[in-house]
Amino acid sequence: MNKILGFDLGGTKVLAAVLDKDFNILSRVKMKANADLGLNSVYKVICSVINDACDEAGIKTSDLSAIGGCAPGLVEPKTGLVYDSPNLGFKDFPLQENLSKDFNLPVKIENDVNAGLYGELHFGAAKGMKNVLALSPGTGVGGAIVIDGDLYRGARGGAGEFGHIVVQPDGPLCACGQRGCLEAIASRTALSQQILSFAVRGRIPMVIEEAKANLKKVKSGLIARAYNSGDPDVKAIIDYAARYLGVGMSNLVNSFNPEAIILGGGLIEALPEPFLEISTRVMREQAMRINGEEVKVLAAELGDDAVIKGAAKLASQLIA
Structure with a gap:
């Protein structure tokens, strides 16, 4: 496994990080979500923060093995469809499918609290x-x-x-x-x-x-x-x-x-x-x-890193 990117989409910000094979964080970038500008603007911010995190780590997005991310609200487990995330304007939005197409990578999208608990399970308090x-x-x-x-x-x-x-x-x-x-x-x-x-x-x-x-x-x-x-x-x-x-x-x-x-x-x-x-x-x-x-x-022990690491860990299962 090479490097994986994890991102946390929140109501006000998007945080992304590149992790190595041992899930150590190599870079970290945060941007405002700009939710008040609509769904398309939020999606552009997600893409930008993914690109910038890779730049910060000195790699290209094509060097990634997978992307793992999360969103607040209800997320369909298999397809990563965000059913409803009112603060972000997402309604039945195919976030996982769109990112996979745009970056030509395996992508896993999870609910944010699920990803956080998964991070604590593998790397933190649990x-x-x-x-x-x-x-x-x-x-x-x-x-x-x-x-x-x-x-x-x-x-x-x-x-x-x-x-x-x-x-x-x-x-x-x-x-x-x-x-x-x-x-x-x-x-x-x-x-x-x-x-x-x-x-x-x-x-x-x-x-x-x-x-x-x-x-x-x-x-x-x-x-x-x-x-x-x-x-x-x-x-x-x-x-x-x-x-x-x-x-x-x-x-x-x-x-x-x-x-x-x-x-x-x-x-x-x-x-x-x-x-x-x-x-x-x-x-x-x-x-x-x-x-x-x-x-x-x-x-919880890991703070924001719990979600990032949990999302990355889940994405790593796509390439295991």
Whole structure:
């Protein structure tokens, strides 16, 4: 095997890297996704970042053995068709097929949380495990499943939508139309909305000073600084979200009986202690004892590299 390129398509950026046969990263390039300019613009950015990552590594795209990439939202497991990725404007978009034609290479496209868990499975926090789940509270709450060492995607690629487990009947309205979904309580988006609503009423002064009334500025770093400053409102909001994350985890533990749950994403990176400690305690209290007593709850180790390495590892299977 020669070199493989992995890329991570997110709502705001595209990150690509060239990896060697041992999955060491040789180059890394990031660009804005320009999602507001439409699907064709996003696709051009993907192609540009692939070319630039190869240039940075001192190779041509024809020197690659394969390309592995990921996208948020539902991805058809075999064809890499992106069914729906609303923030990017993708709707039934043949991303895998188009890239394979344009670069004349084998291409594997996967859901982003699946790729991240696969990276952690082979190179990070879940290395050596066989049955693992992932939860990633971010814009939504992403999830992924590994059973007997392989990703489980479901019949149409939609398995792992853990953000839409109902943990609080008649709770907050979720973007999916249901009430009380985990995503409506424990996502970074939900936390940002709650924190900003307090701030504009004169509470949480740190947030109103830094973010004014701009929801987009209430990001993980600001939430963490407000929490660590000892602000009681932020503490209450975070602790509440972490408790319900634990409720969701107890349902998953009883359903899958995993060795570990890997918590990832920027929010967990910024505030690992309250989320891991509170959610783990609640999970053990509510899960069946035989399922919950030994399952590990671990923070992801690889950050953005988990998705890149996971996508590259999946692509390597095309040429094995």
